[in-house]
Amino acid sequence: MAELQMNKPLKPKASAVWLIDNTTLSFEQIADYTGLHVVEIQAYADEEVGRGIIGESPIQCGELTAEEIERCEKDQNAQLQILKRDGPALKVRAKGPRYTPVARRNDKPDAIAYIVKHHPEVSDAQICKLVGTTKPTIQSIRDRTHPNSSNLNPRNPTELGLCTYAELDKAIRKGLKAQGIDPDAQAKAKAEAAAQEAAAQAARDEEKAAEDKASFDFSNFLKSSGN
Known part of the structure; x- marks a missing residue:
C-alpha cells in the first residue's frame, strides 16, 4: 500500500462548496486546494451538481486559517497551504x-x-x-x-x-x-x-420592460389617486 500525503482536506467537496459560497477565491485556487477538477468546482458554483452537499468551513476543521484565505484572495496566483495535521499518513490500496x-x-x-x-x-x-x-x-x-x-x-x-x-x-x-x-x-x-x-x-x-412602462395607462392611475 502507498502512503497518502495529508496535504488535502478530509472533505474536499464540502470544503469546495464552502469556499465557493464564502470567499472570492478563483475556481483554480479552490480546485488546487481540494484536489478536485476545476470543471467540478465550476459545476458546484453553477449548482449543476452537488445541491445536497452541505458546505463545511475548513477554518473550523483546522485545515485553513482566515489569514491564509485572505492572503490568497488578494493574489489569484497564490496557493492555499493546508495546516499540518497530527497523525500518521493514511494508507491507500494500489490502483486496480x-x-x-x-x-x-x-x-x-x-x-x-x-x-x-x-x-x-x-x-x-x-x-x-x-x-x-x-x-x-x-x-x-x-x-x-x-x-x-x-x-x-x-x-x-x-x-x-x-x-x-x-x-x-x-x-x-x-x-x-x-x-x-x-x-x-x-x-x-x-x-x-x-x-x-x-x-x-x-x-x-x-x-420588454420599456414597452410595458410605455403602455402603462396613467389616466386610470390618476383617477384612482384622486378618489
Missing part, C-alpha cells in the same frame, strides 16, 4: 480494477444513457472504463433493447459517483481530438455563445 458499490450498480444504465446522449464523442471503450460496463450493454442502450430502456433516466456519472470529473473530462477531450476537434477551442466557442445569448436575453428583457 474499478469497483462499483452494489448500491450504485443499478445507476450504470442511466450514466451510460447520459454519456451517449450528451457526449457522443466518447467512444464505447472509454465509456467502459468510466462506468465499468461492457460494450454489449452500451449498444443495448443505444438501440433501446436494454431490458430497462423505458425507465432510463440519463444522469451524469460524476453525480452518481461512478467516475470523477477529471476522468470524464479526459475522455471527452480524447474523443473530440479523435474527431479532429480542438477541445479548448470548442469550450471557448460555447462560452462565447452562452455569453452572447445571455446578453441578448438581457436586451430583450430590458426592451
Whole structure:
C-alpha cells in the first residue's frame, strides 16, 4: 500500500462548496486546494451538481486559517497551504480494477444513457472504463433493447459517483481530438455563445420592460389617486 500525503482536506467537496459560497477565491485556487477538477468546482458554483452537499468551513476543521484565505484572495496566483495535521499518513490500496458499490450498480444504465446522449464523442471503450460496463450493454442502450430502456433516466456519472470529473473530462477531450476537434477551442466557442445569448436575453428583457412602462395607462392611475 502507498502512503497518502495529508496535504488535502478530509472533505474536499464540502470544503469546495464552502469556499465557493464564502470567499472570492478563483475556481483554480479552490480546485488546487481540494484536489478536485476545476470543471467540478465550476459545476458546484453553477449548482449543476452537488445541491445536497452541505458546505463545511475548513477554518473550523483546522485545515485553513482566515489569514491564509485572505492572503490568497488578494493574489489569484497564490496557493492555499493546508495546516499540518497530527497523525500518521493514511494508507491507500494500489490502483486496480474499478469497483462499483452494489448500491450504485443499478445507476450504470442511466450514466451510460447520459454519456451517449450528451457526449457522443466518447467512444464505447472509454465509456467502459468510466462506468465499468461492457460494450454489449452500451449498444443495448443505444438501440433501446436494454431490458430497462423505458425507465432510463440519463444522469451524469460524476453525480452518481461512478467516475470523477477529471476522468470524464479526459475522455471527452480524447474523443473530440479523435474527431479532429480542438477541445479548448470548442469550450471557448460555447462560452462565447452562452455569453452572447445571455446578453441578448438581457436586451430583450430590458426592451420588454420599456414597452410595458410605455403602455402603462396613467389616466386610470390618476383617477384612482384622486378618489
